[in-house]
Amino acid sequence: MTDVSGLSIAILGGTGDQGKGLARRFALAGHEVLIGSRSAERAQEAAASIGPNVRGAANADVAAEAGIVIVAVPYEGHRALLESLRGELAGKIVVDCVNPLGFDKQGAYALPVEEGSAAQQAAAVLPDSRVVAAFHHVSAVVLLDPAVEKVDLDVLVLGDDREATDLVQALADVIPGVRGVYGGRLRNAHQIEALTANLISVNRRYKAHAGIRITDV
Amino acid sequence: MTDVSGLSIAILGGTGDQGKGLARRFALAGHEVLIGSRSAERAQEAAASIGPNVRGAANADVAAEAGIVIVAVPYEGHRALLESLRGELAGKIVVDCVNPLGFDKQGAYALPVEEGSAAQQAAAVLPDSRVVAAFHHVSAVVLLDPAVEKVDLDVLVLGDDREATDLVQALADVIPGVRGVYGGRLRNAHQIEALTANLISVNRRYKAHAGIRITDV
Numbered sequence: 485m486t487d488v489s490g491l492s493i494a495i496l497g498g499t500g501d502q503g504k505g506l507a508r509r510f511a512l513a514g515h516e517v518l519i520g521s522r523s524a525e526r527a528q529e530a531a532a533s534i535g536p537n538v539r540g541a542a543n544a545d546v547a548a549e550a551g552i553v554i555v556a557v558p559y560e561g562h563r564a565l566l567e568s569l570r571g572e573l574a575g576k577i578v579v580d581c582v583n584p585l586g587f588d589k590q591g592a593y594a595l596p597v598e599e600g601s602a603a604q605q606a607a608a609v610l611p612d613s614r615v616v617a618a619f620h621h622v623s624a625v626v627l628l629d630p631a632v633e634k635v636d637l638d639v640l641v642l643g644d645d646r647e648a649t650d651l652v653q654a655l656a657d658v659i660p661g662v663r664g665v666y667g668g669r670l671r672n673a674h675q676i677e678a679l680t681a682n683l684i685s686v687n688r689r690y691k692a693h694a695g696i697r698i699t700d701v
Numbered sequence: 702m703t704d705v706s707g708l709s710i711a712i713l714g715g716t717g718d719q720g721k722g723l724a725r726r727f728a729l730a731g732h733e734v735l736i737g738s739r740s741a742e743r744a745q746e747a748a749a750s751i752g753p754n755v756r757g758a759a760n761a762d763v764a765a766e767a768g769i770v771i772v773a774v775p776y777e778g779h780r781a782l783l784e785s786l787r788g789e790l791a792g793k794i795v796v797d798c799v800n801p802l803g804f805d806k807q808g809a810y811a812l813p814v815e816e817g818s819a820a821q822q823a824a825a826v827l828p829d830s831r832v833v834a835a836f837h838h839v840s841a842v843v844l845l846d847p848a849v850e851k852v853d854l855d856v857l858v859l860g861d862d863r864e865a866t867d868l869v870q871a872l873a874d875v876i877p878g879v880r881g882v883y884g885g886r887l888r889n890a891h892q893i894e895a896l897t898a899n900l901i902s903v904n905r906r907y908k909a910h911a912g913i914r915i916t917d918v
Contacts, residue, residue, distance in 0.1 A: 668902030678892035685885030692917040700909040
């Protein structure tokens with residue numbers, strides 16, 4: 485079992501709901517969490533709203549400082565942000581949890597991505613980083629809800645670097661209730677990102693905050 | 702709750718493992734099942750190998766006779782078969798469970814489909830049918846195993862026709878352990894088909910027959 489204790493975690497785009505939710509859960513598990521944002525001030529405000537173990541700074545600063553970096557920005561700004569941080573992210577494990585989705589009257593749908601998926605786009609933009617895809621299906625509402633002690637879902641972890649996917653699985657495991665499950669190579673990330681559109685449909689139909697569990701594992 | 706008792710079920714390509722597995726479980730639940738194949742003789746042999754309540758005939762004959770039709774052919778023959786059965790399938794609910802996958806040394810991956818997904822291809826080819834996507838992730842090994850009494854997975858059911866998706870959800874529910882869950886519109890079928898590639902990766906890594914469950918529903 486990979487040991488992730490003491491690992492500091494940066495969350496780029498950490499002022500959004502998904503980023504704040506992950507920050508909260510990792511901080512509760514005892515990790516130092518660095519919220520990143522374009523604005524250091526907004527990052528500090530978000531960090532203060534979450535609680536102990538969380539600090540805020542500009543994206544480039546948290547990317548340079550942390551042991552592992554989670555990318556939780558909106559898809560629109562994804563490529564440009566990563567291009568601007570190529571140096572800071574070199575040699576690091578970069579965990580992409582971006583879901584390229586569009587929305588219309590009929591709900592959510594998957595956007596086409598030239599590289600195949602947001603995760604593959606990250607890998608193309610960051611040739612010197614170790615890109616892993618994970619945390620796509622976590623519900624920000626659930627992560628931020630103090631009444632939810634255990635988060636009932638598996639986090640599918642995808643990547644081509646076994647040591648990196650093992651570490652990210654172990655990181656998922658620190659959130660009570662969550663289990664990190666290996667979910668395949670990066671070339672199969674598109675459907676995991678796009679599945680979020682289906683979960684949004686499920687949420688609408690059943691008034692739920694749906695996640696997935698993998699059976700027989 | 703939609704009543705599916707007495708519904709006869711045709712399975713096109715029912716001589717393959719997935720088709721036979723579904724046939725076995727529906728027959729056990731008391732449904733009349735009609736195995737379809739290009740060769741009536743091979744269909745009859747497959748039917749006899751499964752047991753009571755199962756008959757075999759040519760694809761066109763079972764498509765014309767049954768109350769609902771499941772498409773479980775390999776993706777290579779998918780479009781041509783459906784084009785040839787447009788008349789027989791008119792007005793019927795057609796349940797597509799085809800996964801367009803390729804395989805190489807690194808495992809399974811999703812094939813591009815011009816229409817977006819096999820299910821959308823079926824809908825394009827069969828404008829007079831009610832196309833639903835479902836049963837993509839069932840393990841043939843598990844369905845065919847007499848030692849497995851309860852099949853531990855949810856069947857995601859996708860479609861744009863509420864009455865049709867409700868009926869297919871009810872049909873999934875007749876298999877002990879299985880639950881039919883609405884999974885979105887047909888335009889979001891691609892990722893559900895492609896997710897089978899990830900489950901194949903999970904099966905390799907964990908020596909499992911993985912399925913999925915939807916949480917909070």
